[in-house]
Amino acid sequence: MSIHVAGRRRATASLTAAFPGAEVVDVTSKGPEPWVRLSPFYPHGGIPVPYCQGVTSQSVEGIWQALKVFEDCDVDPAKLRITTMKGLKRTVRRFGPVQGHRTGLQGDRLLPYETARRRIYLPAYRWVLEHRVADLVERIRAMKDVVLLDYTTNGDVTDPAGPLSHAALVRLHIEGRWPREGDADAL
Numbered sequence: 001m002s003i004h005v006a007g008r009r010r011a012t013a014s015l016t017a018a019f020p021g022a023e024v025v026d027v028t029s030k031g032p033e034p035w036v037r038l039s040p041f042y043p044h045g046g047i048p049v050p051y052c053q054g055v056t057s058q059s060v061e062g063i064w065q066a067l068k069v070f071e072d073c074d075v076d077p078a079k080l081r082i083t084t085m086k087g088l089k090r091t092v093r094r095f096g097p098v099q100g101h102r103t104g105l106q107g108d109r110l111l112p113y114e115t116a117r118r119r120i121y122l123p124a125y126r127w128v129l130e131h132r133v134a135d136l137v138e139r140i141r142a143m144k145d146v147v148l149l150d151y152t153t154n155g156d157v158t159d160p161a162g163p164l165s166h167a168a169l170v171r172l173h174i175e176g177r178w179p180r181e182g183d184a185d186a187l
Helices: 012-018 060-066 077-081 113-131 134-142 166-174
Strands: 002-007 023-026 068-070 098-102 145-150
Touching (some): 002 166, 060 068, 060 077, 060 113, 098 113, 113 134, 113 166
Parallel strands (some): 002 145, 023 145
């Protein structure tokens, strides 16, 4: 079995030439059913919010955006309730530079970027893979050769240069190489 991750904007001819015979699966928020359910924007509901006992979110992206703290704006619990895959993003253009991610809606600590990836994003997305889309993970695992399309291909939690690719995380999950969760300082 081979799992590849490629950019969604890549031309079909380029994908076919690079990965002959591979099944191409778009796992972005613009992908078709059922694969769109692998998108962190997808509103599965009931996703536990790290550092918030008893609080859940509709989507992984809702958690990531809700706990993000900017120079001019603190957490935004409303992001946890969005069910449309739209209106989730919070930007530096609107709120100023990102200061970190809060340890919960009421938390007193701000986590740096890599630590937030490890302690907030990874556990939330892994929970979705194990509890909401395990059937899709098994379908991908059964494919002989597959290309997962995403907007970014960065699968390195330590690389802050670009957003983390959830397609790369699906690949790592299936291959049993899930990134270590917890504080980056402890690694």
